[in-house]
Amino acid sequence: MILRKKNVLFHRQxxxxxxxxxxxxALLQPLSGDFSAKDVAKRQPAKLAAMxxxxxxxxxxxxxxxxxxDPENQKVDYAVKIPGLLSFMAHGDVDAEVKGLDQIPLQDQPPIGITHYAFQIMVGLGMVMMLIALLFGTALFIKKDWLKRNWLLKLFAWATPIGFIAVEAGWTVTEVGRQPWIIHGVMRTADAVTPMxxxxxxxxxxxxxxxxxxxxxxxxxxxxIKMVDTLYDLPTGIKEAH
Ligand code: HEM
Known part of the structure; x- marks a missing residue:
């Protein structure tokens, strides 16, 4: 609406x-993510290994x-590897041992591809949102004229679906990553399907x-949205002033 110059004062606020x-x-999200990762490492190591x-x-x-x-050859192609960081994220110590899929029987492993891609999408989008947040913080405290710039508004408009996609990806990590268990180590999903x-x-x-x-x-x-637009629509001259 600001970009369309409708009701600018109201929509700007x-x-x-x-x-x-x-x-x-967005800036706090990685803290909650780090907390989740440590918990997953402790309670569902197969999920962490698949992620x-x-x-x-x-x-x-x-x-x-x-x-x-590439699960067949037990490797990941074209990845960027940061030594020690998984140990640190999982156990708070760069030298700690992290359980791999080699210690999980094949029939107890989650689908690796889906869990891995969903995790990468979630974290990747989280990083994008952090960058946008930093830009907005800069605009708010240092470069106040950015707040009225079209590129910043367009960036936010384009970023609208990102949070939703990250949420769906996160949920995919949680649910696909815990397969084949519906209650970890106790009951398999296949056994929980209703016979009704x-x-x-x-x-x-x-x-x-x-x-x-x-x-x-x-x-x-x-x-x-249409109603707000007509209710508070101001004469063009006043809108321009905003
Ligand atoms: C930035 C770094 C991030 C890290 C390190 C991270 C880490 C994690 C981990 C480890 C899980 C699995 C938890 C479990 O299965 O118990 C998870 C789940 C999830 N994440 Fe993220 N995450 C990040 C960013 C995000 C972002 C940006 C969003 C959404 C805006 C998001 C939304 C979710 C959701 C909805 C779940 C599922 C929670 C549930 O079903 O209980 N995450 N995340």
Whole structure:
């Protein structure tokens, strides 16, 4: 709306509030991520090993950034490796030993590719959001004229889906990474599947309900935005002044 020069004062204030909250959260996110990683290392080492495609148990384990896992040959192609960082992230000590997939029986390993890519997407997008947050912080405290620049507003508009994609990727890491267990080490997902017949119908029903709710939400949001726009629309001269 600011870019479209509609209701600029109102939208500038709303944007600023949302951006401050979002940017503080983006800067704190790696702390929560680090906390989760330490917990996963302790309680679900197979998930951590799959997230990082860490095939061999070793001390001073490298953090693997990106790359294409090749489980057959137990390696990751085209990855950037940072020595000791996985040990540090998992156990707070660069020399600590990190359990690899070689210590997990094949039938107890999660799908490596999906878990690895989802983790890389989540962390990668987290880093992008941190960079945007730093830019916004610079604009807020040092280069105040940036706040009115189109490139900063366009960057935020383009970045809108990033947080959602990172959330879905994070959830994929959690759920795919804990396979084949539904209760870790106690019950397999395959054993938890209900034997009840006709379960597909309730699945279709719930899907229908949620799709309808999503459509209603989209419609309401669209109407709300349009309403705010006409309610507070100021004469062009005043808008320009803002
Ligand atoms: C920046 C570095 C990040 C690190 C190191 C990190 C680390 C982790 C780890 C280790 C898990 C697995 C937790 C588990 O399975 O118990 C996880 C899950 C998750 N992450 Fe991240 N994360 C990062 C960024 C992000 C970002 C930017 C978002 C979203 C905006 C995000 C959203 C999630 C979500 C939704 C889950 C699933 C939580 C659940 O289902 O309980 N993460 N993250």
């Amino acid at each position: 709303s944007f600023q509030i949302a951006a401050i909250f979002g940017c503080v959260a 990082e495609s860490h095939f061999k148990t070793e001390k001073r384990a490298s953090l693997i950034v990106g790359g294409i896992p 017949p006709g379960i597909a119908y309730s699945f279709y029903l719930f899907t229908g309900v949620y799709v309808s709710l999503a459509l209603v939400t989209l419609f309401m949001l669209y109407r709300q």
